[in-house]
Amino acid sequence: MVDSSKTHEPLLVARGITRLFGNAYALSDASIALCRHEICGLLGANGAGKSTLSRIVCGHLPASSGEILFKGAPLTAGSARDALRSGIALVAQETSLAPDMSVLENIFLPSYALPGRLSFSQLRHKARAILSELGHDHALPLDIEVRRLSTAQRQLVEIAKALALNADLVIFDEPTASLSPLEVDRLFDIMGRLKSSGKALAFVSHRLEEVFAITDRVTILREGKTVAEGVPTAGLTQADVIRHMVGRDIGNVYRKAVSPAVTNEQAVALEVTGLHAPPIVRDVSFTVRKGEILGLGGLVGAGRSESAEAIFGLRHRSGGRVLVGGKEIAPNSPIAAIRAGLGMVAEDRRTQNIVPDMTVGENLFLAQMGKHRGFGRGHSARRKQAHELISRLGLPTDRMDANLLHFSGGMQQKVVIARWLLIEPEVLILDEPTKGVDIGTRQTIYELLREVAERGIAVVVISSDFEELLGLCERIVVVSDGYTIADLPTSRLSEESLTLLAAPRSSAERNAAFLRDLVAGHGGTAFWGLIDEDRFVCLAVAESARSAPMGLAAGHVYLAHETAIPLALGRRQPGHVTESDGRSTVLTPLSNRRGHDLGWIGLSLPAGSKLPNAETLSARVAGLFDTPQDEKIDA
Template sequence: MIDQPSNKPSDVVLVARNVAKSFGKTRALVDAGLELKAGEVHGLLGANGAGKSTLSRVITCHVRRDAGEVTFRGAPLEAATTRDALRLGIALVAQETSLAPDMSVLENIFLPELGRPARLSYGVFRRRATEILERLGHEHALPLDLEVRRLSAAQRQLVEIAKALALDANLVIFDEPTASLSPSEVERLFDIMARLRDDGRALIFVSHRLEEVFAITDRVTIMREGRTVANALPTASLTQSDIVRHMVGQDLGSVYTQAPVHAAGEVLPVVLEVSHLSAPPAVRDISFSVRRGEILGLGGLVGAGRSEAAEAIFGLRPRRGGVIKVDGREINPTKPADAIKAGIGLVAEDRRVQSIVPDLTVRENLLLAHIGAHRGFGLGYAAREKKLAALIKSLDLPADRLDANLLTFSGGMQQKVVMARWLLLEPKVLILDEPTKGVDIGTRASIYAILREIAADGVAVILISSDFEELLGLAERIVVISDGVSIADLPTASLDEEKLTLLAAPRTSTARNTEFLRRLTSDFGGTAFWALLEQDEVICLSQADATNPVATGLRPGEARAIDVTHIPQALRRREAQFVREDAGDNATLILPMRSRRGSDLGWIGLALPAAADLPPPQAIEARIAALNAID
């Protein structure tokens, strides 16, 4: 837990009391309050529609409050525009990015400065932007001259974060900043937030991921139905159940608790088979299959090629190579209509851009996919009425508001509408890209229940998620994708978040370790490997062979029971010395690998012929230590 900030009254930066705001007949805020101190990360929590984003926008002057008071640094906050708020040092990193799509990454990072009456220096901007992205750990992930319209949703979120850091604001509101980030990227962001907090800045962190709330926040304020129901509670004094109870008024239990979808040992037919899919530059060589009634996870970091692979399968992205089969029959989707006809549905990652038509009603958005699949005169709505009514009931959608504009619904409700659209067509395969991005824990639990239900009905479900806990909690198998290549296909039971993070590391990041293995075999011969070890299982991350390799029984990207490998005694004993196997034809050294911070990075192994001159284990250990020192 992060050290708690001091509680001196002089530390208070912002106080909001009795804030109210209505949009037409909708009361977004009724009696909202918040107290924020310098040098703290303050969690602002609540279910979808609780008023978190509205209160955030009141503070940043994006919207004017109808009633109540807000003081900033002891003075009433009466800024008329967001520019006034920025001048005061208040910035917002929004969940739905508000960038200029035709401008470059560099121009968007310094967008607030472009309107100032002063001479601009793009050279200075470029140096500052590089420093900011280096602090974020993404100096190579965001080309500064690239147009923002060409970025992924996650990359656009990173531009928003960089833009806030460029303002050097004293109060920064992070509204769901981690929704599109992987665990390692979240860790980098939290390092930045901790440094900003230690510099005395006040940070508001809005998130639906409770594990993140406990990892980074010092105090939390919880909202429900526009009201503050718990104000400035120390995070250390709460449990997840406490927070959920405040948010939704009831206990939800574990959102991942589930019964097996099908019986153990049951072999179901393959519905979708993808072989050597290529759609450059993001997708290079991806292969996987998914069976009827199975939930398959596609894991990896942002930019690994998971979303792009889904788009290529759905006909949204041109393919250069590869074979796609549905029920054993090869298909060649060049447009979404081809994929829909074959029985494939896609819930895309960016809800606002890719999935909904904001000017249409809920009913019209629900029936969009039906219209695309319908053949014949008229709209054919009558054919779907019975199924639509059943879906509305099962998804807990308000039947009396089907003719309302979809934008009047919360993000979680919008996501349910998009899912219902595809379920109306009864697809054979449903691909969901970040389906719980930006939704609260109650809606997440509801979506998880829906996914298990449709899998039980025989639909093959493909889940793409940057939330590794979510993948591990829902999927039966996980195919790990890195730099556009599928590098592992493992049962979920063989994985945890740490293993998945190591497997998902970009090949550019693990190239150093692979090169290290090559140098070992070049100097000493045999076979070198990098692996994750459990009590009875080994997962090989990478392997290098000399001209005289030793058979280890390991293959990169695969999990093996230790006893079926050719080096079981070495893998079990894990001693800081070479261990000879019973057969006596090889000797293997297994040594731990740790980062500078002491994090477990797996094990390095060197297997040599037993008759070879074995190097001193201390020499190999020193090489590993030197490698980790530059991590």
């Protein structure tokens, strides 16, 4: 075991923690220390015991043996309520919200158990402040029932509920699993402020890049035991962490096998045109070809999951067409979708994917029952294939009769994916397929999806992890505010450009209005975009009707030499740049009040036109963020 001296006196110390479920050890001699003014990463593969240890500390489960000291005294938390009163809160991986209560009621649910009267006007004001910090005060109405929210939105309510408690110790158990990079940044800002105010934080995540970005130290579990405790993050590499977690090196999880690229000559497996499923999905269109892995990218609430549900028949579709293999499928009928060749791994594993009272085998064959016609269930023809598949996924073939809830989240996810592969679909849609799974399981899932694509199956991956989309997919369709606004090869994209493309159209309207004002005052073409090496990502454009168009369109990525302003894009500096044809362009960088880079705003005019003063334009651009409400534009 690796140990390290603590930089602060521990607020909580857990030693020798053991937890038995029946005859199986979930934890065996687990230890962790959490200090004020620090964020400690709690890491481990699926089934290592991270969530079990977190739940014991927070009073959700009793330990079979071991000792927990909090603020120097033995912790006697017999229940979650006791832990809350002591000042310990948990942001759970599987949300623990009351579905029939509103967002406001859920945020302050723990307060209902406290003595005294509640002022709902004060609670509403405090809730708005918390959601504003998370960047979702405009997207999460306080009076809406939680059951009507997406999985990612419910996760945000769970985070807000923990922040409302003002606890001394907060454990974040996979809080970013459904969040986009922008939302993760906002959460990390809040975690940083909590740390600075003297709170102790534990951060459970399978995204190692996040662990290195936010934590001061890490404690790593393997098979229920602590194998590295309190190790400074700065002295570790990702390879070091992975070796502790899985006991071996796994290499690059995104490595791609050399295989022929998907071309336009290959048949279209899924075609979606003008999909409309109010109130979220307004106009979504895309195609995916046989053997292709396509990504659907966007922020929480953009309409990605809702589009998948509408395609599969789980959500009412009021407009548009869905064709599988050239044949249109009936709306609002999952059975019709399955029999047409569609498979779907939904986002919410616990409520949408598994039947908790069924065994592994029974859950595995659920989709087969939907596709099979005639008498019987069609299990016998698939049993050998099922055993081969679960063995390939590293699942224990001798536990087919065990209850699926006895397995870790990663094991459950493998069973769900295997369920759909058994029916050999034409198109497989996966919504957040690696949510809450460890790095080793992610690699297994990625390799399996690539093998599936090589067999000619079209794969659609919805993910809030932009690194995952860029590493796994060949093309990415970006969805924003219920519309498809870009369809681009991954070779022309980066995490930064994806984040800006995915920004809500509503929040970017201030910038678009500014471009229109520039054109109204000066003519020519005004644009907002990201300059990334030799690529220009166009986010918004406005053109004067009196000048020749430059050929730019929002949602497109161009190589600099493909545009009319290659010199300006190549120099990427404030001031005037004149092209070989006499066209002049003035560029100014755009950043929000926090200093985050939001690209460039430019005005380009034909030869002989009078350009505005560069310093004046820079001052006007800076003025876009003079008021706090304008922070909404920084997506």
